[in-house]
Amino acid sequence: MHEPVMVAEVLEHLAPGRGGLFVDCTVGAGGHARAILEAGATRLIGLDRDPEALEHAAAALEPYGPRVDLVHADYRRLDDVLEARGVAAVDGVLADLGVSSMQLDAPGRGFSFRRDEPLDMRMDRTSGRTAAEAIREADERTLADVIYEFGEERYARRIARAIAEARAGGGIRTTGELAELVRRAIPRRGTSRIDPATRTFQAIRIWVNRELEGLDAFLTRAARRLAPGGRMVVITFHSLEDRIVKHTLRALQATADTGLTIRTKRPVVPSEAEIERNPRARSAKLRAAERQTS
Ligand SMILES: C[S@@+](CC[C@H](N)C(=O)[O-])C[C@H]1O[C@@H](n2cnc3c(N)ncnc32)[C@H](O)[C@@H]1O
Incomplete structure (x- = not known):
């Protein structure tokens, strides 16, 4: 089974205890999604490009019933997914990039x-x-x-x-x-x-999988969908991805009309104890940003 990385850190920066609508753009096996729902999110839209991952997510998130909406989609189509549901703004966006251990290990x-x-x-x-x-x-x-x-x-x-x-x-x-x-x-x-x-x-x-293509455009779209006070959390697993996330968040912060402020001066990394328990977490880096309220 895929163990979600840095769950406590994700919850700290995404702050789902505020309630509201959260989008997990890489729902995978649903580990982070479940934690977000348990912490107080009112609704969650979960995207994944892998239909097999969505089956796992559906099973894991079944107890939350209509609070969850799972969609087979590439996160680069975030705007289409939200528009199809009549959603203008969201309270939080999570992207835990790359492949899951479930995908790596599945025969x-x-x-x-x-x-x-x-x-x-x-x-x-x-x-x-x-x-x-x-x-x-x-x-x-x-x-x-x-x-x-x-x-x-x-x-x-x-x-x-x-x-x-x-x-x-x-x-x-x-x-x-x-x-x-x-x-x-x-x-x-x-x-x-x-x-x-x-x-x-x-x-x-x-x-x-064209993993780096359009990552910057996706982050920009996601930032523009945040409601005032909305949060965005991105986890990467290699330096090329992290560099794109770092530069895109900085550019968005410098663009006044986004109202975006970076919450993580340096990337947050997993604790020694987490790496010990889940060696796959070793290369994870988390960056977060918030849309200002006014
Ligand atoms: C690291 S796993 C996420 C695990 C998840 N956070 C959990 O708790 O189980 C990454 C997931 O993102 C999905 N993914 C990768 N690129 C994607 C993309 N462009 N659009 C949608 N999903 C994508 C993969 O199929 C995989 O299931």
Whole structure:
């Protein structure tokens, strides 16, 4: 099961005890959503692009009945979702970005190199290209750029070359094939505990799901939907995302008509005890902002 990260910190900054309408833009297994409802939110709209995650959320949030409205949607369509419901403003927005451990661990999704299975990696399996298709269609230069930029992988060119060569000889269909190819393409480095395929897998996942595209526009739309006194909380899991969130919130704060004030000068990080309990929380960073009342 997916354990929600920094629940106490989310509640502190989102302040659902005020009541009102909250939007969980990445409802996942519903862990944060449940905490928000328990803390006093009157209603919650939960979005997720993954229909399987929504099934888990529906089961977890069933006790809250009509207070919850779950929607299969990309958060970049937040305005459409709110307009379809006649909602002009909301009291809080949460975005807990990236993939869930549920998605990473579920067999058959193709996110993990710990199993050999078809290389899919789509969070939303109802649309878009699988990772295997995207890799097959991209040129070597694009692959190298993706792996370098989204994986911060210094051996990106070597890996892209190895992928291009493998393609010429029949293609890469499974997670196991890709992981093996990456491990062979880059020099062994001493005693690192991290599998050398980790960075490439992260890069391809971010690329296939277009995770960074439109994140700034989404944050801007979400900020503009906040009612006076409304709060916004964003959790990221890698530095590229956190940088976008940091810069976008700063730009919004500097734009007087948004009335937005950043509540977290520095990103909030999980406690040692939480990291001990849930190692996936290690790279989480939380940033929050508030729309002023006047
Ligand atoms: C880290 S998990 C969220 C876990 C959730 N907070 C919980 O308590 O269970 C991220 C979720 O966001 C979803 N997601 C990622 N990108 C999305 C997007 N662009 N639009 C909607 N959902 C997205 C994923 O499918 C995944 O279920």
